[in-house]
Amino acid sequence: MTASGSVRLLLGDARRLRGVASGSVALVVTSPPYPMIPQWDAPFARAGARDFESMHRLLDAAWRACARVLLPGGLLVVNVGDALRTIDGEFRLWPNHARVVRGAEAAGLRSLPYVLWKKPTNRPNAFLGSGFLPPNAYVTVDCEFLLVFRNGPLRRLPPRSPARAASRYGRAERDRWFSQVWEGIRGVPQGPDGRRTAAFPPEIPRRLVRMFSLVGETVLDPFAGTGTTLWAAAEAGRNAVGVELDPELVRRMEAERLRRGFPPG
Numbered sequence: 001m002t003a004s005g006s007v008r009l010l011l012g013d014a015r016r017l018r019g020v021a022s023g024s025v026a027l028v029v030t031s032p033p034y035p036m037i038p039q040w041d042a043p044f045a046r047a048g049a050r051d052f053e054s055m056h057r058l059l060d061a062a063w064r065a066c067a068r069v070l071l072p073g074g075l076l077v078v079n080v081g082d083a084l085r086t087i088d089g090e091f092r093l094w095p096n097h098a099r100v101v102r103g104a105e106a107a108g109l110r111s112l113p114y115v116l117w118k119k120p121t122n123r124p125n126a127f128l129g130s131g132f133l134p135p136n137a138y139v140t141v142d143c144e145f146l147l148v149f150r151n152g153p154l155r156r157l158p159p160r161s162p163a164r165a166a167s168r169y170g171r172a173e174r175d176r177w178f179s180q181v182w183e184g185i186r187g188v189p190q191g192p193d194g195r196r197t198a199a200f201p202p203e204i205p206r207r208l209v210r211m212f213s214l215v216g217e218t219v220l221d222p223f224a225g226t227g228t229t230l231w232a233a234a235e236a237g238r239n240a241v242g243v244e245l246d247p248e249l250v251r252r253m254e255a256e257r258l259r260r261g262f263p264p265g
């Protein structure tokens with residue numbers, strides 16, 4: 001049984017990551033506000049971004065900040081979904097995943113094989129369009145991306161590293177986790193008070209933390225939200241750091257940290 005790690009909460013901006021030391025983070029697991037999804041229009045507009053490209057330019061700054069705080073060989077995992085939206089009368093896909101890849105690579109990070117998180121649906125034959133006549137129906141968008149990037153070359157660890165041995169996973173976990181499509185993980189319902197937090201299910205960061213970091217290392221979520229990544233990391237014996245712009249969410253995470261009994265970082 002691994003001892004739980006600490007949780008440090010910072011009210012701040014993912015584009016700067018003030019208070020997070022350069023080269024101090026082994027793994028970033030995060031889900032930013034998704035460009036072109038109406039839920040995030042107002043926060044993006046407050047930051048001066050009103051279209052796909054300018055929204056992504058704000059996220060580009062966050063990927064640059066992640067590159068600064070990651071240790072050499074450290075990993076960034078970004079959960080993002082594409083958006084479907086009609087603008088000026090034209091319905092189309094806004095490929096957030098492709099634009100995040102461009103932004104992260106421009107920040108100096110290298111793309112690695114990614115995961116498609118296929119969300120279970122209650123409508124197995126759902127499609128967008130009408131009838132059975134080609135060609136104007138659309139493929140259903142039921143996958144989100146878990147994009148994986150590395151900061152520079154592969155990490156070199158000392159032979160027989162005790163932290164590595166303590167972080168071992170089993171064969172069944174390896175076979176399930178390292179396949180490219182993850183199925184059977186349901187999305188999380190929005191908060192009971194109607195506050196839309198877009199939290200991801202705990203199973204997503206639980207797997208990623210154990211796949212891509214060692215016990216005792218630091219795991220960061222620069223868009224921490226309700227803290228899902230932080231609780232998964234601390235439960236797995238990693239030290240978690242969460243950065244969040246919304247003071248009310250930081251207050252809620254602090255209450256949750258105390259309730260769960262994680263020491264402050």
Ligand SMILES: C[S@@+](CC[C@H](N)C(=O)[O-])C[C@H]1O[C@@H](n2cnc3c(N)ncnc32)[C@H](O)[C@@H]1O
Nearest residue numbers: 013014033198199200223225226227228244245
């Ligand atoms: C998709 S949610 C993250 C949800 C989180 N994964 C969870 O499970 O709760 C994105 C979060 O980023 C926050 N946010 C938006 N812009 C930010 C910025 N510039 N810096 C830090 N946090 C920001 C929002 O307030 C929101 O809580």
